[in-house]
Amino acid sequence: MLTVRAPATSANLGSGFDVFGVALTRPADVVRVERASETTIEVTGAGAEFVPTEPAENTAGVVARELDAPAHIEIDKGVRPSSGLGSSASSAAGAAVALNELYDRGLSREELVWLAAEGEAVVSGEAHADNVAPSILGGFTIVTDEGITRIDADLPVVVCLPETVVSTREARGVVPESVEMDQMVETVGNASTLVAGMCRDDPELVGRGLTDPVVTPARADLIEGYDAVADAAREAGATGVTVSGAGPGVLAVCRDCDQRRAVASAMVGAFGEAGVDAQAYQTGIGRGAEILGE
Numbered sequence: 264m265l266t267v268r269a270p271a272t273s274a275n276l277g278s279g280f281d282v283f284g285v286a287l288t289r290p291a292d293v294v295r296v297e298r299a300s301e302t303t304i305e306v307t308g309a310g311a312e313f314v315p316t317e318p319a320e321n322t323a324g325v326v327a328r329e330l331d332a333p334a335h336i337e338i339d340k341g342v343r344p345s346s347g348l349g350s351s352a353s354s355a356a357g358a359a360v361a362l363n364e365l366y367d368r369g370l371s372r373e374e375l376v377w378l379a380a381e382g383e384a385v386v387s388g389e390a391h392a393d394n395v396a397p398s399i400l401g402g403f404t405i406v407t408d409e410g411i412t413r414i415d416a417d418l419p420v421v422v423c424l425p426e427t428v429v430s431t432r433e434a435r436g437v438v439p440e441s442v443e444m445d446q447m448v449e450t451v452g453n454a455s456t457l458v459a460g461m462c463r464d465d466p467e468l469v470g471r472g473l474t475d476p477v478v479t480p481a482r483a484d485l486i487e488g489y490d491a492v493a494d495a496a497r498e499a500g501a502t503g504v505t506v507s508g509a510g511p512g513v514l515a516v517c518r519d520c521d522q523r524r525a526v527a528s529a530m531v532g533a534f535g536e537a538g539v540d541a542q543a544y545q546t547g548i549g550r551g552a553e554i555l556g557e
């Protein structure tokens with residue numbers, strides 16, 4: 264079987280709604296594929312019971328259909344579904360890279376991003392690529408209709424995942440339909456600051472650039488304990504905090520790797536005080552999907 268490790272991702276990063284994303288060094292999905300006359304899917308791992316095995320409903324199955332590459336697909340979920348860590352995207356990304364190799368389709372990594380985005384459409388109703396792009400390409404990615412820009416960034420982060428569920432569909436439903444001019448100006452400033460920070464691996468600039476006056480406040484209301492968790496992370500030294508993807512995961516940028524332990528513990532503690540169990544990943548910006556072998 265051909266095996267691919269496809270990383271979790273964090274989309275939006277506050278000021279880059281539907282545009283920015285980063286690959287995380289951990290957690291990750293592991294996707295194994297072998298040729299078959301028709302596609303079948305087996306799912307194990309974190310939250311496997313919530314992932315459909317029907318190919319038309321599973322992001323990896325949709326990718327197999329789009330690539331005309333029927334296969335038996337085994338998905339070992341490292342990334343829990345409805346986490347805000349791009350769970351459905353990790354499987355789509357892993358399947359795209361694995362099936363492209365298995366069937367020798369010769370598609371470029373960027374072409375695979377648009378293919379994997381079709382898998383995402385089955386989950387959220389839209390083929391958005393802000394999670395699949397970093398999962399396939401790695402680093403920090405900027406996705407627009409005109410193309411994808413990738414920056415090889417390296418920063419320590421913590422993502423804290425409460426034992427609650429927010430679906431992307433639900434979280435898209437609370438996004439305001441329009442913005443005021445002053446909100447747009449603030450968002451452009453923050454997004455620009457964040458990009459400069461990614462280019463320089465500067466946690467202060469990236470932390471400052473996470474601030475977003477439009478989408479994050481609306482979504483924070485869906486996450487029990489969010490404000491206390493964000494305050495706790497900042498008090499422990501994080502340079503910035505935001506909702507990871509559509510939530511309920513919360514992402515904090517740290518000044519250095521050693522600081523992650525204190526930030527992680529503060530975030531888990533604050534969720535606990537709000538009556539919510541949570542786990543934290545001490546992670547960082549990492550590589551894209553990797554073929555582990557046959």
Ligand SMILES: Nc1ncnc2c1ncn2[C@@H]1O[C@H](COP(=O)(O)OP(=O)(O)OP(=O)(O)O)[C@@H](O)[C@H]1O
Pocket residue numbers: 272274313314315320321322323338343344345346347348349350351352354355386387394429430431432507508509510
């Ligand atoms: N291979 C897959 N892995 C995980 N979830 C899948 C997969 N295929 C379909 N799904 C469905 O996708 C939904 C989870 O996707 P959703 O976009 O809501 O969360 P997420 O990918 O963790 O978060 P986000 O996109 O906000 O980072 C679940 O309802 C799940 O059943």
Ligand SMILES: N[C@@H](CCO)C(=O)O
Pocket residue numbers: 274275280281282387391393394431434435508509
């Ligand atoms: N940009 C997407 C990412 C989640 O899949 C959203 O925030 O809705």
